[in-house]
Amino acid sequence: MSETPVTTDLSANENPLGPSPKALAAIESAMVGLNRYPDRSCARLKAALAERLGVDREQLAIGNGSCELLELAVRALVRPGQSVVIGTPGFPAYRGVVQRAGGKVRLVPARSYFDDLDAMLAQIDETTPLVVLGNPTNPAGTLSGRERLMGFLRRLPAGVTLILDEAYHDYVDTREYPDAVDLQRAGWPVIALRSFSKAHGLAGLRVGYAVAAPDVIARIETGHQQFNTNTLAQAAALAALDDEAHLWMSVGLNRVGRGELFQGLAARGLNPVPSQASFILFPVAHAASLAGRLAERGVLVKRLARYGLDDHVRVSTGMPEDHCRFFEALDGVLGESEGVVAVRSACPVLGG
Ligand SMILES: Cc1ncc(COP(=O)(O)O)c(C=O)c1O
Incomplete structure (x- = not known):
C-alpha cells in the first residue's frame, strides 16, 4: 500500500522561510576549506556573539544544537541520585538528559498551561542542583513573565542553578519577557540556552549556544569532543547572525502565521x-486519531504523548499555503468524524 505523500509538515517547529541566504552563501564559501578541521574554539562565532550579547567570550559555549549544551550542562551539574525539577508538559529532552545523567526527574504539573513556579520551588530539596524551564515552553508556547521569574529567582535556594531554554526567544513579542542573558549578566545563577534552529532556520546544521558564568562554561566545555560544531555550521551561524533582514522576515511571518492558526x-x-x-x-479528544487522519491527507502535526499530553495536538506555523492545506485537511477530518475528534474545553489544569 502506498503512503500518502507529505505535502505539509507542521510537526517540528522549523522555519518555513528556510535558511538565511547569507548563511547559504557562507556555506558555499566555506566548502573549499572542508579538507581542514573546524576551528575547535569557535573563535569567530564566539566573538560575534559576545559583542552582540554584551558578554565575555568566557561566558559562551557553542554546541551541536542547544540540545547538546542542555545535555552537557546537566552532566556538569547533576550527580547520580540528585533531583532535577522540570515543568510538565514540557520538552521531552529535559527528562531524557536528566535520566541519562542518573538524576531523578521531579515533574511539576503546569497550571492552565503555564509553568507553576511556586510548585516548582516547593519541589526543590537539598539534593536539587538544577531546575529546567523552557521560556517559552514547548508544547504550550506560554512563558514565565519577568515578575514571576524574578520572584522565583529571589527565592531559589543558594547552590541551585536555573537553565532557561530560550530556543524560541526571537519569536516572543511581549515586553514582559525576561531575557535570560540579561539575568546571567546581572549575576543570577542562570544558564541561558539559545538555538540557531528556529528563527535562524538552521535546524539541520545543529548550532546553539549557552551563556553562563565562566566557571560553568568551563565545566560544560570539558564535556564535549573537541570538534563538536563543524566548519559549515560555524560559518552559517556567523552569517545568519548578521542577516537581520531574514531574521525579521522570519519573525514577522511567524507572528502573522501564529495569529492565523489561532484564529x-x-x-x-x-x-x-x-x-x-x-x-x-x-x-482535542483522541488526538492521536486526529493526527493520524491529518497525516492520511498529507499534513503532519505533532502528537504529544511523549510530552505528557495525549489529548492535545501541536501545529507549527508555516507559510500561508501550509495553513490553507492544514485547515482544509482539518475540516475534512472534523466533517467526517464527529465524536472521534470531540472538542475539549479550554485551559484545563494539566495533570502530570
Ligand atoms: C524547547 C526546545 N528547546 C530546544 C530545542 C532544540 O534546539 P536545537 O535544535 O538547538 O538542539 C527545541 C526544538 O524543538 C525545543 O522545542
Missing part, C-alpha cells in the same frame, strides 16, 4: 492556547 482553530471551537512561540497547542 482558525478558535473559529472551529478548538480552544487554542495563546502562544509566544512558533506553534499552537490545542486540546
Whole structure:
C-alpha cells in the first residue's frame, strides 16, 4: 500500500522561510576549506556573539544544537541520585538528559498551561542542583513573565542553578519577557540556552549556544569532543547572525502565521492556547486519531504523548499555503468524524 505523500509538515517547529541566504552563501564559501578541521574554539562565532550579547567570550559555549549544551550542562551539574525539577508538559529532552545523567526527574504539573513556579520551588530539596524551564515552553508556547521569574529567582535556594531554554526567544513579542542573558549578566545563577534552529532556520546544521558564568562554561566545555560544531555550521551561524533582514522576515511571518492558526482553530471551537512561540497547542479528544487522519491527507502535526499530553495536538506555523492545506485537511477530518475528534474545553489544569 502506498503512503500518502507529505505535502505539509507542521510537526517540528522549523522555519518555513528556510535558511538565511547569507548563511547559504557562507556555506558555499566555506566548502573549499572542508579538507581542514573546524576551528575547535569557535573563535569567530564566539566573538560575534559576545559583542552582540554584551558578554565575555568566557561566558559562551557553542554546541551541536542547544540540545547538546542542555545535555552537557546537566552532566556538569547533576550527580547520580540528585533531583532535577522540570515543568510538565514540557520538552521531552529535559527528562531524557536528566535520566541519562542518573538524576531523578521531579515533574511539576503546569497550571492552565503555564509553568507553576511556586510548585516548582516547593519541589526543590537539598539534593536539587538544577531546575529546567523552557521560556517559552514547548508544547504550550506560554512563558514565565519577568515578575514571576524574578520572584522565583529571589527565592531559589543558594547552590541551585536555573537553565532557561530560550530556543524560541526571537519569536516572543511581549515586553514582559525576561531575557535570560540579561539575568546571567546581572549575576543570577542562570544558564541561558539559545538555538540557531528556529528563527535562524538552521535546524539541520545543529548550532546553539549557552551563556553562563565562566566557571560553568568551563565545566560544560570539558564535556564535549573537541570538534563538536563543524566548519559549515560555524560559518552559517556567523552569517545568519548578521542577516537581520531574514531574521525579521522570519519573525514577522511567524507572528502573522501564529495569529492565523489561532484564529482558525478558535473559529472551529478548538480552544487554542495563546502562544509566544512558533506553534499552537490545542486540546482535542483522541488526538492521536486526529493526527493520524491529518497525516492520511498529507499534513503532519505533532502528537504529544511523549510530552505528557495525549489529548492535545501541536501545529507549527508555516507559510500561508501550509495553513490553507492544514485547515482544509482539518475540516475534512472534523466533517467526517464527529465524536472521534470531540472538542475539549479550554485551559484545563494539566495533570502530570
Ligand atoms: C524547547 C526546545 N528547546 C530546544 C530545542 C532544540 O534546539 P536545537 O535544535 O538547538 O538542539 C527545541 C526544538 O524543538 C525545543 O522545542
